[in-house]
Amino acid sequence: MAFPMGALVTTSWLFLVALVPLPNVHANSWSHAAHNMVGRRNKMVSISPNSPDRVSWPGPWAKAHATFYEGGPRSFGGACGYKDVVKEGYGLDTTALSSVLFKNGQTCGACYELKCVDSPQWCKAGQPSIFVTATNHCPPNFDKPGDDGGWCNPPRQHFDLAKPAYLKIALYKSGIVPVQYRRVPCKKQGGIRFTINGNPYFNLVLVWNVGGAGDVTAVRVKGNKKVINWTNMKRNWGQKWESTDMLVGEKLTFSVRASDGRFSVSRNVVPSNWKFGQTFQGKNFT
Structure with missing residues (x-):
C-alpha cells in the first residue's frame, strides 16, 4: 500500500482512554x-549481533x-x-x-x-x-x-x-x-507509521507498518523546544505507546526499537503544527 510523501492525515474518531485495561476484542x-513527512536525516542504526533480543x-x-x-x-x-x-x-x-x-x-x-x-x-x-x-x-x-x-x-x-x-x-x-x-521478516511498503491520538496532557501513539522484525519493543520521542531530551514511551496496550509529555507544538522525532535489536530513528518526522488524529510516516526497517 503506497502513500504519497508528505503528511498523511487520517480522520480519527478514536477516543482516548488513559490507563484503562485492554478490552478483549x-x-x-x-x-x-x-x-508524512520523512525527515531528511532519518537513519537506522544496528546494534551488536550478540544482543539477547536479536532475532x-x-x-x-x-x-x-x-x-x-x-x-x-x-x-x-x-x-x-x-x-x-x-x-x-x-x-x-x-x-x-x-x-x-x-x-x-x-x-x-x-x-x-x-x-x-x-x-x-x-x-x-x-x-x-x-x-x-x-x-x-x-x-x-x-x-x-x-x-x-x-x-x-x-x-x-x-x-x-x-x-x-x-x-x-x-x-x-x-x-x-x-x-x-x-x-x-516483515516486508512493508513505505515507512513506519505514527498515528497520534490523545489530548495535550496525554499522547497515545499507534506504531504500525513496521518492517523487518515487525514487532516493537521500545519507543522514544523528543521534540525541538521544551522536550529536547529523549523520553521513553510506555506501552499502553498492543502497539499503542503513551507519553504524558507536553508534545503539542513540538516538532517530533521518534526512535523505534524492534525485537531484533535494531533501531529506526525518524528525525523531525512530525511538524510542529501537527494535530491529534494525524498519521506521519518515518524511516522503516529493511
Missing part, C-alpha cells in the same frame, strides 16, 4: 474448532496448532490496536496469538510462515505456506482443557487465524489442524 473461535531470519521451525475465527478488517486487529488491518497494510492474512506467543502485546506486528502438516485429511494439497502478521490476542479459555477447546491456554503455542488465511492451508470442516511455523 478477540472474537470467539471455539465454535469452529471442536494487521535471526528466518527463525527455526516449531510445532503448534491453528484454528480460525470470523471477523473483518476492523476486528482482526483488535488487541494490537490496529484500526483496520486492510487499510493499514496487513491485509487479511493475520492471526491472533495465544498468550505464550502474544507476550502482552509485545509480538504485535511480528510475521510468521505457517504450514498445515501431519493431517492429510484436512491440509490443503501440497502443504502451501501462508505468511501472516500477528494482529490480535487469542485469550485462554480455562473452562476447557488445553487439548479440547482451550486451545489458547498456557503453555500452548497456538495460532487463531483469520478465516481467509486459514482456508489457504486447511479445509473449513477441519476446525483445528497441526502446523509448523517460524518467524520471518
Whole structure:
C-alpha cells in the first residue's frame, strides 16, 4: 500500500482512554474448532549481533496448532490496536496469538510462515505456506482443557487465524489442524507509521507498518523546544505507546526499537503544527 510523501492525515474518531485495561476484542473461535513527512536525516542504526533480543531470519521451525475465527478488517486487529488491518497494510492474512506467543502485546506486528502438516485429511494439497502478521490476542479459555477447546491456554503455542488465511492451508470442516511455523521478516511498503491520538496532557501513539522484525519493543520521542531530551514511551496496550509529555507544538522525532535489536530513528518526522488524529510516516526497517 503506497502513500504519497508528505503528511498523511487520517480522520480519527478514536477516543482516548488513559490507563484503562485492554478490552478483549478477540472474537470467539471455539465454535469452529471442536494487521508524512520523512525527515531528511532519518537513519537506522544496528546494534551488536550478540544482543539477547536479536532475532535471526528466518527463525527455526516449531510445532503448534491453528484454528480460525470470523471477523473483518476492523476486528482482526483488535488487541494490537490496529484500526483496520486492510487499510493499514496487513491485509487479511493475520492471526491472533495465544498468550505464550502474544507476550502482552509485545509480538504485535511480528510475521510468521505457517504450514498445515501431519493431517492429510484436512491440509490443503501440497502443504502451501501462508505468511501472516500477528494482529490480535487469542485469550485462554480455562473452562476447557488445553487439548479440547482451550486451545489458547498456557503453555500452548497456538495460532487463531483469520478465516481467509486459514482456508489457504486447511479445509473449513477441519476446525483445528497441526502446523509448523517460524518467524520471518516483515516486508512493508513505505515507512513506519505514527498515528497520534490523545489530548495535550496525554499522547497515545499507534506504531504500525513496521518492517523487518515487525514487532516493537521500545519507543522514544523528543521534540525541538521544551522536550529536547529523549523520553521513553510506555506501552499502553498492543502497539499503542503513551507519553504524558507536553508534545503539542513540538516538532517530533521518534526512535523505534524492534525485537531484533535494531533501531529506526525518524528525525523531525512530525511538524510542529501537527494535530491529534494525524498519521506521519518515518524511516522503516529493511
